[in-house]
Amino acid sequence: MSAAILGLAAAATPAPRPVNGVALAVLVVIFVGVAVMGFLASRWRVKPAERGMKSLDEWGLGGRGFGNWITWFLLGGDLYTAYTFIAVPAAIYSTGSVTGFFAVPYTIVLYPIVFLLMARLWSVSHRHGFVTPADFVGGRYGSKALSTAVALTGILATMPYIALQLVGIKAVLEVLGLGNASNPLLADLPLIIAFVVLAAYTYTAGLRAPATIAVVKDLLIYVVIIVAIVWLPSHFGGWGQIFQAADAKMSAINPATGKAVGSIIPGATSMNAYWTLALGSAMALFMYPHSITGVLATKSRNVIRRNAVLLPLYTVVLGLLALLGYIAIKAGTIPVGANGVINPQLVVPQLFLDNFPAWFAGIALAAIAVGALVPAAIMSIAASNLFTRNIYRDLIKPDATPAQEAKVSKITSLVVKFGALIFVIAMDQSAAINMQLLGGIWILQTFPSIVAGLYTRWFHRRALLLGWAVGIAYGTISAFNVINPVTKAHFGGSVAVIPFTDIPIYIAITAFVINAIVAIVFTLVFRAVKVKEGTDITTANDYGADEHDPKVVKVTEKVKWLEPEPDSPIV
Amino acid sequence: MSTSEAPTRGPARPMPYVIAGILLAIAIIAPLLVPLYARADPPLFGLPFFYWYQILSVFIEAFILWITYLIVIREDNRRRAAVRTLPDAPHIDSSTAAQK
Numbered sequence: 001m002s003a004a005i006l007g008l009a010a011a012a013t014p015a016p017r018p019v020n021g022v023a024l025a026v027l028v029v030i031f032v033g034v035a036v037m038g039f040l041a042s043r044w045r046v047k048p049a050e051r052g053m054k055s056l057d058e059w060g061l062g063g064r065g066f067g068n069w070i071t072w073f074l075l076g077g078d079l080y081t082a083y084t085f086i087a088v089p090a091a092i093y094s095t096g097s098v099t100g101f102f103a104v105p106y107t108i109v110l111y112p113i114v115f116l117l118m119a120r121l122w123s124v125s126h127r128h129g130f131v132t133p134a135d136f137v138g139g140r141y142g143s144k145a146l147s148t149a150v151a152l153t154g155i156l157a158t159m160p161y162i163a164l165q166l167v168g169i170k171a172v173l174e175v176l177g178l179g180n181a182s183n184p185l186l187a188d189l190p191l192i193i194a195f196v197v198l199a200a201y202t203y204t205a206g207l208r209a210p211a212t213i214a215v216v217k218d219l220l221i222y223v224v225i226i227v228a229i230v231w232l233p234s235h236f237g238g239w240g241q242i243f244q245a246a247d248a249k250m251s252a253i254n255p256a257t258g259k260a261v262g263s264i265i266p267g268a269t270s271m272n273a274y275w276t277l278a279l280g281s282a283m284a285l286f287m288y289p290h291s292i293t294g295v296l297a298t299k300s301r302n303v304i305r306r307n308a309v310l311l312p313l314y315t316v317v318l319g320l321l322a323l324l325g326y327i328a329i330k331a332g333t334i335p336v337g338a339n340g341v342i343n344p345q346l347v348v349p350q351l352f353l354d355n356f357p358a359w360f361a362g363i364a365l366a367a368i369a370v371g372a373l374v375p376a377a378i379m380s381i382a383a384s385n386l387f388t389r390n391i392y393r394d395l396i397k398p399d400a401t402p403a404q405e406a407k408v409s410k411i412t413s414l415v416v417k418f419g420a421l422i423f424v425i426a427m428d429q430s431a432a433i434n435m436q437l438l439g440g441i442w443i444l445q446t447f448p449s450i451v452a453g454l455y456t457r458w459f460h461r462r463a464l465l466l467g468w469a470v471g472i473a474y475g476t477i478s479a480f481n482v483i484n485p486v487t488k489a490h491f492g493g494s495v496a497v498i499p500f501t502d503i504p505i506y507i508a509i510t511a512f513v514i515n516a517i518v519a520i521v522f523t524l525v526f527r528a529v530k531v532k533e534g535t536d537i538t539t540a541n542d543y544g545a546d547e548h549d550p551k552v553v554k555v556t557e558k559v560k561w562l563e564p565e566p567d568s569p570i571v
Numbered sequence: 572m573s574t575s576e577a578p579t580r581g582p583a584r585p586m587p588y589v590i591a592g593i594l595l596a597i598a599i600i601a602p603l604l605v606p607l608y609a610r611a612d613p614p615l616f617g618l619p620f621f622y623w624y625q626i627l628s629v630f631i632e633a634f635i636l637w638i639t640y641l642i643v644i645r646e647d648n649r650r651r652a653a654v655r656t657l658p659d660a661p662h663i664d665s666s667t668a669a670q671k
Contacts, residue, residue, distance in 0.1 A: 097621065104625045105602040108632050112598035115636055123579075239617030265621045266609050275603040302644060309640055312633045319626045544580040546651070 019177035020353065026362025027176065027369065030220075031194065034213050034370050038201030041208040053410075055402035056131050059206035060385045060409055061297045064126075070211055071307050074378075075294045076314045077214030079107075079285065081161075082168035082372030085221075085321055090344040092325030093335075096250045096262030098270045098277075101322055105278035107315040114286055115308040118295045120454045120543045122304055125296050127542040127552050132382075133292050133450050134390040140453040142534025143461035144394055149468055150446045151390035154289040157443040158383045160435030161288070162420040165376040167345070167429055169194060172369045174338045175349035187338075188425050194369075195376075199417045202377045203410050207297055210377040217374055220367035221317065224352075228364070229320045232355065236330045245330040257485040264326075269504070273495045276506035284444040284508060289382035290375065300547035324348055331355065376417070384412035434491040438479055441494070441508040445471035448512075448519050454543065461534045463522035471515030478507050581653025587646035594639045598632055 042053070045063065053059035066074060084103065091100030121136065130136045134154065138147030170191055178190050201209045233239050243264060250262040266274045285291055295304050328335075328351045335346035352364040388409040393400045400408070424432060449464045484492030495504050542552070602625075611619040 101622070101625070104629070108602045108625075108629055109599055111632065111636055112595045112639075115639065116595055240614070241617070243617060243619060265611055265619060266605060268606075271605040271609060274609075275605050279603055302647075305640055305643070309633055309636045312629045312636075315629045316626060319622075319629070323622065541577065541579045544647075544650070546579070549579045550577075 020358055020361070022358035023353065023362035023365060024176050024178075026359055027172075027366045030216075030363070030366035030370065034216060034373065035197050035201060037212050037216065038198075038209040039204060041201070041212040042205035044205075044208050044212060046208075053204075053206050054406055056385060056388065056405045056409055057129075057402075059406045060131060060381055060388075061293065062207035062211055064297060065299050066211065066297045066303070067299050068303055068306050068310075070215075071294065071298050071303050072310055073214040073218050074211045074297070074374075075291075075307060075311060076218050077210065077371065077374035078290055078294045078378045079110075079311075079375075080314045080318055080371075081165060081375040082368050083161075083164040084318065085368055085371060086168045086171050086345050086348060087164075088318065088322045089325035089328070089348045092322050093328050093347045094262070094344045096246070096264050098263070098266050098274050100325060101319075102274050102277040102281075103322060104315060104319045105275070106281045107318060108312065109278055110282040110285055111308040111312055113282055115305055117451055117454055118286060118304045118308075119301050121292070121450075122295055122298065123301050123545040124454070124538055124542045126301075126547070127545045127549065128538065129551065131296065132289060132386045132389050133287070133446070134386060137446075137449050137453060138390065138394065139537045140457070141449075141461040141464070142536060143465070146449060146461050146465050146468075147390055147394065149465060150449055151386045153442050153446050153468075153472070154287075154386050155383050157439035158289055158379050159416065159420060159423075160432050160439050161290075162376050162379045162383075162416065163423045163432040164436050165372040165379075166191065166195065166420060166424040167432055168372040169369050170424065170429075171343075171345050172349050172365045174343075175346050175353055176365065191425070192421065194373075195417060195421050198373050198377060199380075199414050202380060202413055202417075206410075207293065207378065207381055210374045210381075211297075213370065213377075214374045217367060217370040218314075220363060221371060224364045224367050225317050225320055227360070228324065228352070232324070232327050232331075232351075235355070236327060242326050242330040246326040249329050254486075272503055272505050276509045277494070280444060280506040280508040280512070281440065283447055283512070284440050287443045287446050287450060289386050290379040293378060293382040293385065301545070321348070324351060327351065376420075380413045380416045380420075381409075383416050384409040387412045430489075437491060437494050438476060441475035441479055441511055442472055444508040444512050445475065445515050448516055452519075457536055458523065459519055460523040460526040460531065462526055462531055463519045466522050467515040467517075467519030470518045471511040474514050475507055475511035478510070482507075578654050580647070580650035583650060584646065587642050591639045591643050594635050594642075598635045598639075602628060602632070 043051070045065065046053075046058070057064050088100050088103045121133075124130065124139075125136060128135075128139055130139065132151065132154070134147040134151035137150045138144065141147075173190050178187075233242060236242055247264050250264055251260050253259065254261050263270070286295070298304055298307075325347060328347045331351060331354065333347055333351045333354060335343055335350045337343040337346060349365055349368065352361045356364065388400075388405050392408050393405060397404070445468050448459065448467055452459050452464075478496045479494065480490050482492045482494070482496055483490065494507055496507050496510070497504050498510055537552075608624045609621055611621065613620055615623040
């Protein structure tokens with residue numbers, strides 16, 4: 001099978017890949033089942049009076065009522081995206097540990113950070129009805145400029161992330177033999193159909209749709225990965241031999257750079273890159289609007305903390321999936337794309353197709369494809385909420401009713417998805433990847449505004465804005481200046497040396513440190529010259545509030561705030 | 572007086588938060604000390620140390636977070652109870668506390 005594909009790759013005009021009928025049929029069946037679930041979700045846990053999703057709390061946050069289990073599946077599906085499942089093994093397959101396996105410490109370090117920060121963000125958002133991180137920043141610092149900056153960064157960083165989910169679906173379809181028709185429109189037709197269906201049920205059911213689908217997707221992923229990790233290593237002579245093959249590939253010299261292809265264990269020079277990539281990505285992940293949407297959709301303050309204890313189970317799955325990249329080296333998997341060119345992103349789908357019966361490969365590929373739908377839906381909802389609350393309501397129509405907000409958000413979610421679709425179809429895939437890389441650097445620049453605000457009002461709003469601007473500028477320029485050693489293209493990676501040293505680290509971390517220093521220095525300066533501070537609508541009590549504590553908005557409307565709570569969470 | 576001045580929790584005792592803070596600091600810093608685990612030996616079932624250690628550390632980390640969770644929740648509940656279960660009229664206590 002792989003020999004045949006090799007022949008294909010060498011041929012001057014590659015013959016079309018055969019369509020794998022059985023695997024495709026399994027994929028289509030699962031896809032249709034998931035779509036039905038997505039539409040039915042609009043009635044899931046909705047009181048008859050609230051049908052139709054007439055507020056952002058209902059449409060954009062699933063009624064703010066998700067408990068431990070649903071949140072576990074939802075955040076699992078949200079954070080560990082299909083693109084991760086495609087890109088991490090692909091990176092391991094191409095260059096080894098540093099570019100790929102850092103995803104494991106990244107998603108380990110993530111959870112103490114989540115534990116520390118997110119319960120406070122939940123409490124203050126619950127009290128004030130905040131829907132987005134920019135809502136919080138606006139309320140905390142009384143600065144529309146700062147909240148708009150946070151909102152725009154969130155939207156810009158999320159868009160390419162959605163596009164990458166499409167790249168994930170495309171990889172699956174390509175391996176199945178679709179997407180190589182001579183008519184370009186026909187080639188992209190399956191992708192377009194999948195996305196139109198996704199857009200339709202997200203529009204109808206809001207966040208409840210990805211929440212229900214996430215359960216199916218995660219169970220499929222767990223089954224697939226357990227089977228793969230039990231069966232494949234013994235089939236290919238055990239881990240010892242797999243790592244021998246991987247080591248041989250990584251220590252070979254790349255003629256383009258004159259250096260080794262990669263390494264299976266990071267050497268002394270790449271250790272700083274390894275840990276800064278892990279730390280920077282972990283700090284950035286919960287600044288992304290789609291992660292915060294998952295947090296704010298939970299029912300009570302401590303759901304997110306319990307999930308910080310239980311979500312690491314997905315990290316184990318990610319680590320095992322990453323190792324599939326090495327198994328593919330030993331197995332001799334040849335990930336050749338529809339155009340006959342080698343594309344490492346296809347390595348995991350191809351590995352499943354080569355080594356498992358067609359029906360099981362179909363399930364595995366469906367798990368990846370459905371895994372792309374869940375985050376794509378949540379991301380589009382999160383980006384729409386940001387647009388609605390922090391641009392439409394804050395800047396255009398301050399007296400928007402909840403029903404109008406929901407309407408605007410629903411329509412924006414369609415615009416966002418089709419924007420991503422056009423992006424992937426019309427532009428080169430590498431554009432989406434570069435943008436995503438930049439997005440990670442950008443989103444970390446909102447960290448000082450959001451996180452410092454959870455603990456202290458010490459920072460000055462103008463200083464935070466200035467730090468944000470400097471961080472974004474530095475990050476963008478230094479990412480642009482990274483040149484790919486093989487293709488000589490800009491945006492060749494996310495690691496660059498710290499200025500005035502020769503230590504290569506993750507650019508986002510350098511930009512973040514510069515950002516924080518600027519924010520601290522200018523806070524002192526602005527305070528010394530008495531630049532006006534904004535109004536803070538939050539109080540210290542808001543940061544410890546739980547489910548049954550009265551909401552601030554409700555209480556200012558009617559002064560009857562001393563009614564005993566329905567059932568106290570204590571006892 | 573604004574509603575959000577009514578305390579949601581009683582005053583904190585520092586100790587539980589200090590212990591939780593140390594545990595979280597360990598949980599954040601330990602996985603970033605790459606030189607400690609960037610080596611091949613000893614392997615487990617043919618997996619280099621670098622790989623099996625990091626996968627194992629996921630479980631260690633989850634355990635640390637679970638302990639932290641128990642500590643923080645216990646203190647959180649105590650602080651909440653301090654505000655809620657004051658004799659008969661919680662609103663009087665809330666408002667006096669807010670005036671301080």
